[in-house]
Amino acid sequence: MSWPYWTRCRSARTVAVTFALAFCFATPATSEERAKPLRIYIDASRSGGSGAAGTSIERGVRTALSEVEDRLAGQPVEIVLKDHRGNSRRSQRHLELFLEDERGLLVFGGMHSPPLLAARDFIQESGILLLDPWAAAGPITRGPYRPSWIFRLSVDDTLAGEAITRFAVDQEGLRRVALLVEDTGWGKSNIRTMKAALKKRKLRPAGSWRFRWGLGEVEAAQIAAEIGQSDADVVYLVANAEEGELLAKALARLPRPPQVRSHWGISGGSFADHVDFETREKIGLVFLQTRFSFLSENPPDHARRVLKSAQRLFPELTSAAELKAPTGFIHAYDLTRLLIAATEQLELSDDIGTARRQVRDALEAIPGPVEGLVRNYERPFRPMSDDNSADHEALGIGDLRMGQFSPSGVVRLLETPPVPARQRD
């Protein structure tokens, strides 16, 4: 190796090294800051009966990021896992921690709606970029916030009532509907939409029951008995896996068990491990899902590739059936794909607040189609307008299906799709 001519002069070499060193030390903070990876928080329940949902969301995010070598806008990304255990207060604390993180870019939410409902105002006011791959409560993405910082790729409760009613009333011909919802904001929003869907068909619910988190067997049996006395032939259930298990068992013990058509909260945990097939059959358990499943007969090539990527990252996933709470994976994967597409052309600012705004704006203007598992997305998010409360909803009612657990506890989609009530666009 030979030095250039001008460097052969000793004094010139010294000057060059000095300048190089001076340059290095002149901007140490920026370089150091940039060397740190951007952080994506996943604040979900990772323990208890709903723990599978949190794990599934994490796997979806990691699988999607692995396709771009864990980089966003050219910068490395690392994931910070937080377990709020369904507790709104704990989730609030995690969001506060995120705000203090100078490299915290955005937060993925979890399956539970109450933490997001409770923190919605704080999120919007603090400018926390929050991507919701599962929590379904309608108010989460809505409200008077312009711009809005919350984006969802999941079932929207404003559609869930309609979707379940189409299946139970329109297709199955069930008429006496009992509403059984948890006593939270999520439950309340579902009561409204479900009642609205029934009212549209000139039906009135046989009764509505609320239950709190942490209810015991006795309380569950009492509620089930009251429902049995109401002579309902179908129960619309809005519950998470933990309480759902108790209520499903209690309903199955009734002399004439009603059919149960559930929101998808029960599919977010280990419901099928704790409620056996016989019990599930007694109540004909069917629940809401989005329209993609890895277990369909002819999954597209893209889906196969994604599954292989996931299996590479998580060797314990020996088959698609091993993927518990698949909704979380599917939605988180698609949502991360949208995030990658949005940031593809971005030059992120060093100021994290500015960077968050840049990504939020980019999400509202994703160019071209993005291939996901549920569908191919064309401009999934738009800036919030006053007349379209679904601007931050990536999915519409056409993306919903009803599903049920196979005898081995795997979620399988039913063939008949709900009739679309309205088309997007």
Place this chain on the structure above:
Amino acid sequence: MRPSIAHALATAVIVLTIGSSGTAFFVIEKAMVKEARLHESKLAEAKLEAVRHGIEIWIRARIQALQRQAAYPALLHAAMHPQTGLSSVRPVLEDANGSEEGVGTRILDFSGELIASHGRLTVPNRNATEEIQGILNGEVPFDARLIEGSTSSRLVLVVPILRFANDPNSVEGALVSELPASLLARAVATWQFSQHGWIELHSPSRSLATYGSPQATQPRSVGIGNTGIGVRFAHDPTATNQIVASTRTRLVVIFAVFALGGAMAVWLIARMTIRNPIDKLLAGMERARSGERNVRISEQQRFSEPYLLARDYNRLISSLENAHAELNQANVGLEDRIRRRTSELEQRNAELNDFAHVASHDLQEPLRKVTMFCEMAMERSQEVLDEDSLTYMEHAIRGAHRMRALIQDLLNYAQVGADFAHDQLVPVVDCLIEVTENLQSQIDASGAEVSWDELPVVRHQKLLVVQLLQNLVGNAIKYRSADAPRVHVSASLVESNWHFRVQDNGKGIERQYHDRVFQVFQRLEGRGDTEGTGVGLALCRKIVERRGGHISILEGIEGGSTFEFTVPVEPPETVAEA
């Protein structure tokens, strides 16, 4: 009362009984007091433990009640989602507070932040948070803490609000009950432990309540877990002191009665079983000693030592009396026999003496005639008779002389009798002087030398002593060796006998003839060698044995002979008279 060994023994036993009873009393009394104090100490510990246990149960009961409240789903909901769940928790908090005054309850979220509260709360939530943060983090078990305010102390009870009832790690908040320490104090007061002593409930820095008045100086104390509550208990010793005093009095009475009764019983038993029988025994022996015959002691009270003594005494007396009777019988026969034999002997002796005397005189007369006529015939027929006849005549005459000497000796021998009437105190040295005079011619002829030591006085007939010594000294000169005879007489005192020795330097006598020479007519040499009749030493033995003495030839002394004879010692006063 007569002093006696039995009396002394009985007295000693009584003293010992009283002494040992007293000692036993002091030992037992000390042990009793020690045991009472130990019991009191254990009782105090047990009571303290009971108070501690009671407080723990009281706190546990309150914690359990609080746990039941915390299990309401409304509380979990409020702790997790206070935005929507607060409205329904007020009845639960009111229920938790109950009707007691000064109680307050609050709900904290998972991080210890206040969610809702009801009732009287004086401990700032900040303090409560510090206390229970460890509990919420699972670092310390759920418990109660005493938190001290500026004027009063409050007991803070904390229980977790669990997401899942069976999962202690699913803590989502805490239900905290705060109550005045006076509630606990009131509960402790109802247990009425204070009637047994003094109880104090205290915090690390102040006394919360006291019950009873302190009587003891060594209170015990114990802490209630890690609550910060302490209990001090001092047992009231008054009751124990009273019990000790009354027990001591009873003990004194019991031991006094026992000691006196025991001493009395010992005295009576000793009198009945020892002294009375021994008195009877002594009286019996006294009667027996005074000559009374057939004295028997009553043999009551078998198996006691006096009984054995009396039995053995009676047996002894019986056997003695039997022996006495037999002896009397034997004596009677024996005396008769002795008397008869003595008279026979005396008669025979007299006859023998008479015979000897008669024989001697009667033999001497014809012998004198034979000798006289032989000598006359020899003198007249000296010319007629030839040499051989003369020699025969000389032999006949010599034989006749010899026979005369024999007869004389036999007469002497026969005359030595048991007649002690003429015995007198005889200085032996006088006898010896007389002997040397009698033997002067032989002494001179042989050149003999007779010497003696200091010699005693003996009771004997002087003539017999002179005969005894003359025979022995004469024999020494007669049976001389080639050297000039030397005879020495000595005496020594051995026990109650004088031992006389006559020692010479003559030919000596062989061991085998030591007994034979003392027999009559026994000579060791032929008649031709020396003159002698063979009666001399037999006469010596008879003289010595007459006074109970003994004569012998001493063995083992080379060169010559040593004759030893013994004579009983005469009492000194009689000697002095001599």
